[in-house]
Amino acid sequence: MAKNKGVTACNGLDDYMTRVTDGKHVFFVDEPESLGGGDKKASPTDYLLGALASCTAITMRMYAQRKEWKPGTIKVHASFAPVMTPEGVQQRIRKEVSFEKELSGEQVKRLLEIGERCPVSKMLNAEVPMEMERVAWTTESK
Known part of the structure; x- marks a missing residue:
C-alpha cells in the first residue's frame, strides 16, 4: 500500500x-x-462509507481487469445496519454489490472475496488503533 x-x-x-x-x-x-x-x-460518516464502497469497487475492478473479465459497471452500496447481538443492538456495515454484466458464479464469488481485501476494508476490520495529541498552533496550521 x-x-x-x-x-x-x-x-x-x-x-x-x-x-x-x-x-x-x-x-x-x-x-x-x-x-x-x-x-x-x-457527513463524515457518508465519506467513510464512500471510501469503503469506492475502495471495494476499485479493488474488484483492478482484479477483473487483470483477469480480463468484463463485469461492466461495478456498483457497491455501503450502509450502516443495526444487528441484534447477545450484547444488544450493534451497528454493522453492510455492502451490497452488483455487476452490470453477467458473470459466472465462480467469478462473482472471487470478486466478492477480492473486494473484502481492499485497503479500507482491511483497515476497518483491523480496528486500527488511534492516538490524539495537541500540537502548537503555527502559521502552517491554518
Whole structure:
C-alpha cells in the first residue's frame, strides 16, 4: 500500500462545515441539519462509507481487469445496519454489490472475496488503533 501523508481538516467559520485537504486535493464535510450542521456537504460518516464502497469497487475492478473479465459497471452500496447481538443492538456495515454484466458464479464469488481485501476494508476490520495529541498552533496550521 502506498504511503499516505494524511489529511488536514479545518473548521470554525461556518459551524460544522469543514475543509479537508491532503495537500493536493480539497473536499468539504458538513453535518446534517438534525445535528446542527448546514447539510451543505456529505457527513463524515457518508465519506467513510464512500471510501469503503469506492475502495471495494476499485479493488474488484483492478482484479477483473487483470483477469480480463468484463463485469461492466461495478456498483457497491455501503450502509450502516443495526444487528441484534447477545450484547444488544450493534451497528454493522453492510455492502451490497452488483455487476452490470453477467458473470459466472465462480467469478462473482472471487470478486466478492477480492473486494473484502481492499485497503479500507482491511483497515476497518483491523480496528486500527488511534492516538490524539495537541500540537502548537503555527502559521502552517491554518
